[in-house]
Amino acid sequence: MRSSPKLLGPLLGLVAASVWAQAPIRVAQAPNSTAPLAWIETVEGAWVEGPAGRVVTVELPPGAGIERLAATRRGWIAAGVRPDPPGQEIYLLESKEGVLSELPALPPRVGAARGQPLPVMRGLELAGLLWLVGGRYDELTVWAAAWTGTGWGRPEEVSPPATGQQTGLAAAVLEDGSWLAVWAADDLEGDAEILWSRRGEAGWSPPAQLNPPNRVPDYAVTVAATRGGGALVVWNTFDGQDYRLRQARLLPNGGWALTGAFGRKGSHRPYFLAGAQGLALVYREAERAAWVVQEVGAAGAAGRHSVISGTPAVPPLVDLLDPDAPRAIWPAGVLGEAAIDAVAPWGPPQ
Amino acid sequence: MRSGLLGATLAAGLLAALAASPATADDFTVAAFGDSITQGSCCPQVSPYDYQQQLAASLSASGWCAPDTCSLHNRGLAAEETSGGITRLRDTVLPNPPAGQTWDLVLLMEGTNDIFNGRPISAIKANLLAMDEDAIEVGVDVLHASVIQFHPWVSDATQRPASCTQGGVKNWAKTWVTNLRTEIISYTAARNRYFADQASELCPAGTDRHGHSETTCFSLHYNEKCVVGHPGNDGFDMLGLRFFETMTASPKPAAPTVLTPAGGAAFCGDPPTFDFTKGAGEHATFYEIDIDSGAWREWLQEVDFRAGEPDLCQPDSSPDNDCSLASPLAHGDGAHQWRVRGRNPGGFGPWSAVASYTVATSPTGPVTTLTAPAGCQGGNTPSFTWGEIAGATSYRLLVELSGGGTVHDQTYAAGAVCAGSVCTASPGLSLASDVYTWKVRALNPCEAPWSASQGFTVPPATAPSANSPSGELVIGDPVYRWSSVPGASDYELEVREDGSPQALTPAPPYAAGSTCAGALCQVQPSSPTLSVGPGYTWKVRALEATCPGPWSAERAMERVSCDATDPLVQESATVTTVQAPVRGCGELRAGNVTGAGDFVVGNGGDVTHHAAGPLVLYNGFSVLTGGAYTGRADR
Numbered sequence: 001m002r003s004s005p006k007l008l009g010p011l012l013g014l015v016a017a018s019v020w021a022q023a024p025i026r027v028a029q030a031p032n033s034t035a036p037l038a039w040i041e042t043v044e045g046a047w048v049e050g051p052a053g054r055v056v057t058v059e060l061p062p063g064a065g066i067e068r069l070a071a072t073r074r075g076w077i078a079a080g081v082r083p084d085p086p087g088q089e090i091y092l093l094e095s096k097e098g099v100l101s102e103l104p105a106l107p108p109r110v111g112a113a114r115g116q117p118l119p120v121m122r123g124l125e126l127a128g129l130l131w132l133v134g135g136r137y138d139e140l141t142v143w144a145a146a147w148t149g150t151g152w153g154r155p156e157e158v159s160p161p162a163t164g165q166q167t168g169l170a171a172a173v174l175e176d177g178s179w180l181a182v183w184a185a186d187d188l189e190g191d192a193e194i195l196w197s198r199r200g201e202a203g204w205s206p207p208a209q210l211n212p213p214n215r216v217p218d219y220a221v222t223v224a225a226t227r228g229g230g231a232l233v234v235w236n237t238f239d240g241q242d243y244r245l246r247q248a249r250l251l252p253n254g255g256w257a258l259t260g261a262f263g264r265k266g267s268h269r270p271y272f273l274a275g276a277q278g279l280a281l282v283y284r285e286a287e288r289a290a291w292v293v294q295e296v297g298a299a300g301a302a303g304r305h306s307v308i309s310g311t312p313a314v315p316p317l318v319d320l321l322d323p324d325a326p327r328a329i330w331p332a333g334v335l336g337e338a339a340i341d342a343v344a345p346w347g348p349p350q
Numbered sequence: 351m352r353s354g355l356l357g358a359t360l361a362a363g364l365l366a367a368l369a370a371s372p373a374t375a376d377d378f379t380v381a382a383f384g385d386s387i388t389q390g391s392c393c394p395q396v397s398p399y400d401y402q403q404q405l406a407a408s409l410s411a412s413g414w415c416a417p418d419t420c421s422l423h424n425r426g427l428a429a430e431e432t433s434g435g436i437t438r439l440r441d442t443v444l445p446n447p448p449a450g451q452t453w454d455l456v457l458l459m460e461g462t463n464d465i466f467n468g469r470p471i472s473a474i475k476a477n478l479l480a481m482d483e484d485a486i487e488v489g490v491d492v493l494h495a496s497v498i499q500f501h502p503w504v505s506d507a508t509q510r511p512a513s514c515t516q517g518g519v520k521n522w523a524k525t526w527v528t529n530l531r532t533e534i535i536s537y538t539a540a541r542n543r544y545f546a547d548q549a550s551e552l553c554p555a556g557t558d559r560h561g562h563s564e565t566t567c568f569s570l571h572y573n574e575k576c577v578v579g580h581p582g583n584d585g586f587d588m589l590g591l592r593f594f595e596t597m598t599a600s601p602k603p604a605a606p607t608v609l610t611p612a613g614g615a616a617f618c619g620d621p622p623t624f625d626f627t628k629g630a631g632e633h634a635t636f637y638e639i640d641i642d643s644g645a646w647r648e649w650l651q652e653v654d655f656r657a658g659e660p661d662l663c664q665p666d667s668s669p670d671n672d673c674s675l676a677s678p679l680a681h682g683d684g685a686h687q688w689r690v691r692g693r694n695p696g697g698f699g700p701w702s703a704v705a706s707y708t709v710a711t712s713p714t715g716p717v718t719t720l721t722a723p724a725g726c727q728g729g730n731t732p733s734f735t736w737g738e739i740a741g742a743t744s745y746r747l748l749v750e751l752s753g754g755g756t757v758h759d760q761t762y763a764a765g766a767v768c769a770g771s772v773c774t775a776s777p778g779l780s781l782a783s784d785v786y787t788w789k790v791r792a793l794n795p796c797e798a799p800w801s802a803s804q805g806f807t808v809p810p811a812t813a814p815s816a817n818s819p820s821g822e823l824v825i826g827d828p829v830y831r832w833s834s835v836p837g838a839s840d841y842e843l844e845v846r847e848d849g850s851p852q853a854l855t856p857a858p859p860y861a862a863g864s865t866c867a868g869a870l871c872q873v874q875p876s877s878p879t880l881s882v883g884p885g886y887t888w889k890v891r892a893l894e895a896t897c898p899g900p901w902s903a904e905r906a907m908e909r910v911s912c913d914a915t916d917p918l919v920q921e922s923a924t925v926t927t928v929q930a931p932v933r934g935c936g937e938l939r940a941g942n943v944t945g946a947g948d949f950v951v952g953n954g955g956d957v958t959h960h961a962a963g964p965l966v967l968y969n970g971f972s973v974l975t976g977g978a979y980t981g982r983a984d985r
Contacts, residue, residue: 026466088522115522116468137471137522137529167468184470192470217473220433236433238476241440243433266437269467286437314429 026066027315027334028078031224032121032274033071036319039078041065042333048076048095049317049331056095064091070119070126072096077103077126079117087113090131104151106131120144122173130158130169130181140166142183142207144199158197159207163188166195170233172225176200180231180250182210184219192219194235194248210248210256216240224272224279226298228252234281236268237261243268245283249300259300264288272296275320278303282318291316293326295346304346311342378420378697379451381443381490383435383481384459387498387580387589388426391573399583400424404590414598414697423448431463432477440484455695456485457593459495459548465526466500475533482543489650491635493596493695494538496531496549498581498589500524542633542653544695546596552581552588596695603692603699604629606637609672611688611707616743618710618796620677626690628663628671629699634692637662641679642687642704650693651675681709713796714741720790721772723806726897730808733776734788736801738768742792747775752785752805761793781808783837783894810835810892810899814871819888822910826879830888831872832902838862838892841871844901845878848885854878859893880909 028039038049046066048055060066064082075095081088092103106114106129118130126147134140139161146153159166164186171181179199184192187209194210210233211218221235231250236243244261245268251257266286273280281294288309295303306326308316312335316328325345332339382388382402390400402422409415409422425443427435439456447453458481464474482492500523531549538545551558553567562570571585581589609625611617624639634653640646653663653673663673687706692699719737734747742764749758758777767773787805792798815833830843840859847854855878865871871890880886887904 113522134522137526140522164472165470167470184473186470186472190472191476192473217470217476219470219473220467238433238480242437265441266434268433269431284434286434287441289438312429313427313431313434 027317028067028069029271029273029315029317030069030071030076031222031272032124033076034274034276035071035321036317036329037069037071037076038317038331039066039069040317040331040334048078051319051321053331056098056100058093058100066093067116068118070121071124072126073124077119079119079129081115081117084113087135088115090114090117090129092117092119092129106145106152107155114143116167116169118169118171120171120173120179122177127173128153128179130171132166132169134161138165138186142166142169142181142197144171144179144181144204156199156204158199158204159183159185159195162186162195162207164190165192168219168221170221170223172223172231174225174231174250175227175229180223180225180233182221182223182233182235184221184235187213189215191215192217194218194221194233196233198254210258211235211237211246212258218246220269222271222281224274226279226300228298230298232272232279232296232300234270234272234283236270236283242266242286245270245281247300257300262302263292267292269315273318273320276323277320280318280320280326284313284315289313291318291328293318293320295349302349304348305350306344306346308342308344316341377451378415378454379447380420380422380455380457381425381447381453382422382457382459383425383439383443384457384495385426385430385435385463386428387462388457388459389424389428390426391580391583391586399586400426401581401586401589401593404587405593406590408591408594409597412594412598414594421448421451429463430460431467431469432460432474432481433464433469435460436477436480436484439481444485444488444490453485453488453490454693455491455493455597456481457493457495457546458482458485459497459546459589461530462497462500462527465497465523465530471526471529471533474530475537478534479537482541486635486652489636489652491693491695493544493546493593494534495546495593496534497527498548498552498585499527499554542635544596544600546592548589548592551592552585598696600694600696601632602696603634603694604631605700606673606690606692606702608688608690608702608705610705612705614685614706614708616708616710616795617681618713618794620679620681620709621707623674623676624688624690625672625674626702628673629692630671632694632696632699634694634699636693637673637675637690638693638698639675639688639690640701641681642689643682643684647679649678653692681711683709683711708743710741710743710794710796713798714739714792714794716799717745717790717792717801720788720801720804723788724804725806727781727806727808730781730783730811731776731779732781732806732808733774734790735772735774736790738764738771738773739792739798741794742798743795744793745773745775746791746793746797747777747788748790748800749777749779749786749788752787757781757786783808783810783892783899785895807895807897809894809897810838812892813900813902814838814841814890814892816888816890816902816905817870818905819907820905822908823880826881826909827874827876828880828907829872829874830890831870832890834862834866834869834871835892835899837894838899839895840893841865841873841890842893842898843873843875843888843890845880845886845888848887848906854886859896862892880907882909884908 026041030037035051040047040049045057046060047057061082066078066080068079070077074097078093082091090106094101094103114131114133116132119126120128120130128146130144132140133143141157141161142159143155144158145155158181162185166183166185168184171179173179182196185195187193195207196210197204197207216238218235218237223231223233225231229252233248234245237246239261242265245263246261247259249257264285264287267283270281270283273282279296281296283292285292290307290309291311293306297303308328316330319327319329325343327341327343329341390398402424406422409420461474485492527549552571553564555564557563558567571581571588573580573582606629607627611621636650636652638648638650640648651662662675664670685708687704689701689704691701717736717739721735723732744761744763746761750756758779762775767775785807787803789801789803791800812835814835817831819828840861842859843855845854860873865873885908887906889901889904891901892899
């Protein structure tokens with residue numbers, strides 16, 4: 001169970017004293033849940049962590065892992081990969097009313113292996129799945145299939161092999177029901193750029209580059225639908241010295257509005273969370289060894305922000321339920337036998 | 351395996367001792383930078399352990415490090431991706447080495463979490479290169495490492511401890527580790543960086559170099575308490591040994607050879623460059639130059655082989671082994687010495703020989719005493735003498751014509767021209783007769799102001815030839831004629847009565863410009879008036895300004911009375927044939943010569959050829975050639 005005392009201020013020193021500090025873990029937080037919900041894998045095992053602690057411990061098949069978690073009306077859906085010699089295969093677990101089951105398998109694969117499954121959610125409903133297919137890392141293709149409620153629709157190729165590696169899928173279902181997919185792909189110069197494609201009634205649009213052409217890496221992209229039919233896309237981009245964040249806003253007319261780089265030095269690994277007040281952007285900031293939580297308006301305007309500094313680089317479970325202060329939580333078993341949490345009050349927009 | 355090596359406890363103690371040792375000039379301080387695999391053991395079931403313990407023990411046991419000279423420092427951060435590692439390395443780790451030490455080497459092994467989270471290989475590579483450049487920029491070498499393999503899925507669940515629920519396979523992570531390894535090998539080769547192949551060490555596909563199959567390797571060397579993709583203690587030891595082998599297998603650079611400055615060379619301000627020749631054999635990533643001006647100072651300069659950027663050294667492939675480094679250090683006055691050594695991930699090579707030089711930051715005062723030459727110079731190969739200036743290492747001598755033009759500009763080492771308090775330079779000049787100025791300035795080697803200029807004159811070196819009068823003459827105010835001396839400004843004539851110690855002159859010097867025409871000079875001074883009776887001698891010498899050259903040979907002369915029997919050329923006489931000799935006593939004024947031809951007036955052996963034209967001739971004369979003459983002779 002989580003320890004009750006709040007830990008304010010620098011946390012790194014405390015963590016460094018723990019022999020648990022190096023625990024390899026994955027905290028895959030459900031981006032669409034207003035309550036903190038995460039899939040956690042540690043040396044102790046794998047489980048789903050909810051606001052009150054462990055929801056359920058899951059025994060995975062040998063060699064299997066979970067990569068993404070999404071909240072549903074009556075539980076959650078987890079997507080991962082497991083060995084399927086000579087390759088690997090995608091599988092999805094669903095917890096409904098506390099009952100764990102595996103969703104039907106995807107239609108027969110068309111490539112050597114499938115991975116990076118990404119549940120595409122329409123609110124708290126599973127709308128479909130995005131994934132990668134391929135053998136060589138630089139020949140991966142992006143695929144998608146709709147979820148009918150009982151099975152999968154016909155897989156569709158979103159992006160053929162690009163000039164280099166395609167990876168880091170993110171997607172959102174917009175208000176009009178269309179899907180917006182974004183990911184990173186190498187360009188002709190070998191540096192990663194952000195590509196996007198939108199699926200409407202006519203199918204998937206040809207992949208197009210979202211960020212301005214440059215010679216620096218752009219990747220770790222995240223996307224969220226916004227009220228009014230738009231969407232926000234954020235990724236980390238290298239400014240020649242450090243990573244910072246960049247935002248693009250999908251306008252109702254289908255165009256894009258890009259902002260300049262924002263965030264302090266070493267801002268990276270962004271992801272959107274659904275908060276009680278709306279969207280929140282969470283990212284790691286290396287300069288202050290902080291996890292930063294930033295409220296974001298539908299038009300992309302920055303709202304309040306919270307800097308939870310002096311914290312481990314291990315991703316926390318972010319709790320936005322407290323209206324006054326976001327909380328970063330490392331559940332028991334992640335960084336030690338006891339849970340650790342740190343809070344930092346909301347500050348004015350920056 | 352750790353058999354035969356120091357145990358964890360002993361190694362940990364040794365590491366602590368190394369880290370606490372005082373800094374010395376040869377300290378080798380290493381930052382182990384990376385993520386959780388660098389940070390150390392990952393499970394609560396095991397004691398804290400990392401690869402640096404084995405590395406420290408191996409370095410010490412092998413003698414690679416002299417006692418108390420190497421220290422290894424864990425700068426790993428669990429879960430870090432390379433995008434955050436850039437900022438942490440540059441802003442937190444590199445500026446903050448252990449107290450009293452400077453970083454020499456970063457062991458860079460990061461990217462596992464990037465792959466784990468599906469980041470592009472190209473971005474990971476770019477981030478590792480950014481970290482490399484940041485470290486190199488501040489003089490810290492980088493030993494790159496591939497990341498270790500993710501633990502493969504284990505088909506037989508019974509092979510895993512019951513507490514473990516996942517095997518660590520993440521998408522194509524296993525393949526992507528190999529892809530990243532290929533990229534790292536490529537760019538480390540291109541940049542002359544060193545590379546520790548940890549991906550092959552622990553646990554490659556197939557059989558590793560220890561003969562373990564992949565499955566056996568994982569069971570032996572990954573976390574023995576739980577299969578989570580991190581090494582166990584044995585695995586950490588293998589990583590440490592691989593780093594150790596890479597460092598120690600990298601030959602240290604051979605000793606360079608210093609070129610300049612050397613030999614006590616003196617500089618005004620910092621020497622412009624420090625030039626040396628690379629040692630043969632293994633290349634250096636950096637060169638460290640020490641400057642001793644009482645206490646050794648040191649700095650590192652990257653050996654930069656990247657295209658498009660200024661090179662410190664020619665590439666190893668170049669036949670030119672020279673390196674040239676601009677001095678970034680401000681020198682003080684006085685004697686200095688320097689030396690250089692190379693450094694690579696294998697450590698420091700031996701020092702070069704020590705070379706010496708001196709530096710001055712401000713000039714001495716000006717030279718105030720110019721002794722010689724001054725005024726009239728006795729000869730045309732002057733030596734220049736001035737008073738010595740304390741601190742001067744050399745002197746610059748400048749000799750110029752007074753009318754403009756440099757005759758001599760030479761710098762002389764003080765040690766070669768000065769003795770006691772006097773400096774004398776004998777440049778071996780052969781100066782023409784003229785007026786000159788000279789000046790000198792002291793250098794230490796900063797240039798002091800010039801001294802005041804001092805003039806001197808080189809007199810004519812040759813004497814004119816006194817032509818006439820000579821022998822008997824019939825008038826008392828004869829015309830004195832002599833051959834000109836090239837370059838002379840004036841002439842001085844002296845007439846003396848035989849037996850008299852006193853000259854009847856001096857007459858004022860006669861300006862060459864108004865006295866001479868071509869090779870002939872002549873004057874008819876108003877005094878002295880020669881008397882009939884006594885004998886006289888006369889001589890002439892050339893002057894440069896007021897400085898006389900040697901006297902001509904003396905000419906003897908005697909005034910005699912004319913008598914009526916002496917032939918006289920009449921006015922308007924026409925000499926149509928040679929009349930030899932026609933001798934006159936009196937004055938011949940030959941002017942308005944008509945007809946063709948010149949005429950020659952001879953007086954004994956002194957024959958002068960005159961062009962037609964207005965002419966005044968005095969003295970005894972002979973008309974030797976035919977022609978038309980208009981003139982008269984007056985007694």
